Amino acid sequence: MPKKKIKVLFFIYFLGSGGAGRTFLNILNNIDRNRFEPILVTCNYEGNYESYLNQDIKFVKLPTKRLRSAIIPLAKLIRNEHPQVVFSTIPNYNVIAIVARLLSFTKARNVVREAAFLGQNKKENLKLKLYGLFYRFSKRVVALSNGVKQNLMDKYDVNPNKIDVIYNPVELDHIRGSTGIEQIPEEYKRIYQGDAQVIVTAGRLVREKDHPTLLKAFKKVVETKKAKLVILGEGPLQDELENLASQLGISENVYFAGFQTNPYAFLQQSDLFTLTSKNEGFGHVIVEALAVGTPVVTTNCKPGAEEILENGHYGTITPVGDERQLADAIIEALSKSQDDRDTIIQKGLSRANEFDAQEIVKQYEQVFEKTLK
Incomplete structure (x- = not known):
């Protein structure tokens, strides 16, 4: 029976x-x-x-x-x-x-x-x-x-x-099968054309995610790097964040792409994923970025970032709310040689497998x- x-x-x-x-x-x-x-x-x-x-x-x-x-x-x-x-x-x-x-x-x-x-x-x-x-x-x-x-x-x-x-x-097979440039909506494909490096973040547009620190850091990044920033997510602070990007003079380089049913294509096609949360119980999107082979720079959003990245072994961790150190870490990540980048990617892929x-x-x-x- x-x-x-x-x-x-x-x-x-x-x-x-x-x-x-x-x-x-x-x-x-x-x-x-x-x-x-x-x-x-x-x-x-x-x-x-x-x-x-x-x-x-x-x-x-x-x-x-x-x-x-x-x-x-x-x-x-x-x-x-x-x-x-x-x-x-x-x-x-x-x-x-x-x-x-x-x-x-x-x-x-x-x-x-x-x-x-x-x-x-x-x-x-x-x-x-x-x-x-x-x-x-x-x-x-x-x-x-x-x-x-x-x-x-x-x-x-x-x-x-x-x-x-x-x-x-994390459904690794599904994520890794959803990453081609053809899976990005037509209106956003142009972001990935040209020689500018692309940074992506994902999360609700709320205080806890601290997007202002990212925008301020990104202003410092574009002073030395040809770069674009894609912000995935929706929330009550969108107008405020768009106004801040305008005040910082970076609106032409920042793309608010809203909620995407398939964020994985954006993650994989980008050169770097960054997260600026004040705290994260886990940080699901960090694992997703690692899973598609995108290097990670994140704030020390305890306890999630520490545990997933094992105190920086699988990605770069900067202090919460510190735009200067975040900018420096992003610039350093974008400046790495292809060999160093490949090493980081392989380590990240291995770590992501543990969350299958x-x-x-x-x-x-x-x-x-x-x-x-």
Whole structure:
């Protein structure tokens, strides 16, 4: 008699353009269907990644767009679907998933994932303590990195014995098959024509990503190098950043390309990837850049950059918010000989292989199985 599959309900606000949505997509598409039955549940939104979800995965949208209003319908769905595990990510969503599971009065168990390195002031730290109280009702807590695990222990008061560290899964085969210049939209192909070197960054246009430091550093770069900067991502600060580029006199060299369903072609066709975040729980896009053979210069956005690049072994790390050192590092990276560049690329490719989705998802499978013991 075949062993009964473990039914896992995945809950997220929407399968959107951020790292959490991409991680869920990678886990869902790669989880072993012989042992697990995944169900994806979101609020009533259209997410950018929905079209990439494998067709054999049951997908349910709750009849609400408000997160708090999702508790009761989610509880009913848990009661009707009888999942053994309810898996969620991001603190607010985790709380909703935990409360819904409790109100379902079933034997399902919560597994929550924490991806961000949160806690900057007393008010925020107090909020994290509250999240920690809810996390006590979760069977396991997945931390995105060792730095996030330490933060969960220090600021959420989570028992270290219930924390598992699992890095983000990256679909290397898909990424490496999506990198040709022909896969870049027609209006942006001209960026890669000519002899100017191209720097690319990717991320939401929000304060935490600190794009102003990148723009100020780039101004110093173009004083000595023929270069272009491509900014992938969308967000509330776009007008502000475009105005800053204009004030710095670099608008003609800066391209705001918005959200791209295929950022990998931009990454691979560029000469350098740079990230200027203030902090990153992991830094998924750093791995993606390494995976397509693009050298990396990043700020020390703890804890992600340190762990992925092993303190600078696989890429260059500069202090957060330091435009001068960032500019110097970019100029140095763009000035390397082809032999040195090839060495850096090969090291990066090797490092990226360690985050392959098929291997990382096995670790999630082990956590789901461990949750039921």
